[in-house]
Amino acid sequence: MSHFPKKGLWQQCPRCHRHVHRLEWGQLRICPYCGYYLRLTAKQRIQQLTTGNDFIRLPKLAEHTVPFTFPGYQQKLAQAREKTGLKEAFVAGQAQLAGATFILGVMDSHFMMGTLNIVVGARLRQAIETAKQRKLPLILVIASGGARMQEGILSLLQMNTVLAAYDALNAAGLFTLNILTDPTMGGVSASFAFAADIVLAEAGATIGFAGKRVIEATSHEVLPTDFQTADSLYRQGQLDAVVQRSNLTAVVSQLLRLH
Numbered sequence: 001m002s003h004f005p006k007k008g009l010w011q012q013c014p015r016c017h018r019h020v021h022r023l024e025w026g027q028l029r030i031c032p033y034c035g036y037y038l039r040l041t042a043k044q045r046i047q048q049l050t051t052g053n054d055f056i057r058l059p060k061l062a063e064h065t066v067p068f069t070f071p072g073y074q075q076k077l078a079q080a081r082e083k084t085g086l087k088e089a090f091v092a093g094q095a096q097l098a099g100a101t102f103i104l105g106v107m108d109s110h111f112m113m114g115t116l117n118i119v120v121g122a123r124l125r126q127a128i129e130t131a132k133q134r135k136l137p138l139i140l141v142i143a144s145g146g147a148r149m150q151e152g153i154l155s156l157l158q159m160n161t162v163l164a165a166y167d168a169l170n171a172a173g174l175f176t177l178n179i180l181t182d183p184t185m186g187g188v189s190a191s192f193a194f195a196a197d198i199v200l201a202e203a204g205a206t207i208g209f210a211g212k213r214v215i216e217a218t219s220h221e222v223l224p225t226d227f228q229t230a231d232s233l234y235r236q237g238q239l240d241a242v243v244q245r246s247n248l249t250a251v252v253s254q255l256l257r258l259h
């Protein structure tokens with residue numbers, strides 16, 4: 001028997017660099033020493049925001065023809081599928097929390113950084129349209145690096161079509177809530193991320209359009225240390241609230257009850 005600890009049991013905290021045991025990270029994956037949040041998977045988010053096992057996935061969509069002309073794209077997709085057990089970076093279903101029924105859609109940053117492509121766009125529209133048809137609130141948990149460059153302009157096109165569907169839902173007067181988590185960047189922050197009635201961010205999330213280094217390199221200016229953080233966006237009036245991960249379920253429950 002090996003004397004080395006089992007793989008995946010200990011994980012070093014990226015902020016305080018302590019070695020933290022899986023049980024200490026807990027279900028919400030919070031560092032017990034410094035409060036750092038590890039990124040959650042779609043499955044963990046669904047568990048956090050759903051009572052019991054009350055999550056019924058939306059029906060499968062017809063297969064999309066994905067252009068694989070970008071070098072190495074097909075292999076990258078296959079790796080992401082193997083790593084996450086997901087087919088794509090977005091999962092949606094009908095969920096229940098605090099006695100309320102709603103449509104919950106979750107982006108998974110472990111799948112090619114939650115990037116928006118043809119399939120993610122189609123699934124997002126399906127979630128939005130289902131909320132409208134069933135007259136239910138929509139909650140989206142966003143975690144995305146932006147549009148998926150491997151699908152080029154077809155990814156960028158999703159920014160408009162998802163936003164158009166979102167606008168139609170808002171026009172129908174149904175309650176919409178977006179929870180921006182780390183990271184919310186690029187084409188996702190520039191389209192539907194801020195389109196909800198209420199926009200919350202998880203504490204510590206990086207939210208912006210272009211990355212800080214890119215902006216510094218092109219503008220030749222040093223940006224403030226809190227640039228593109230949830231707190232600075234809140235101070236500038238872009239967010240309704242910044243919520244600690246441990247409070248998120250309670251805050252979402254309360255908002256659902258109020259609406």
Ligand SMILES: [Zn+2]
Pocket residue numbers: 013014015016017018031032033034035036
């Ligand atoms: Zn830590």
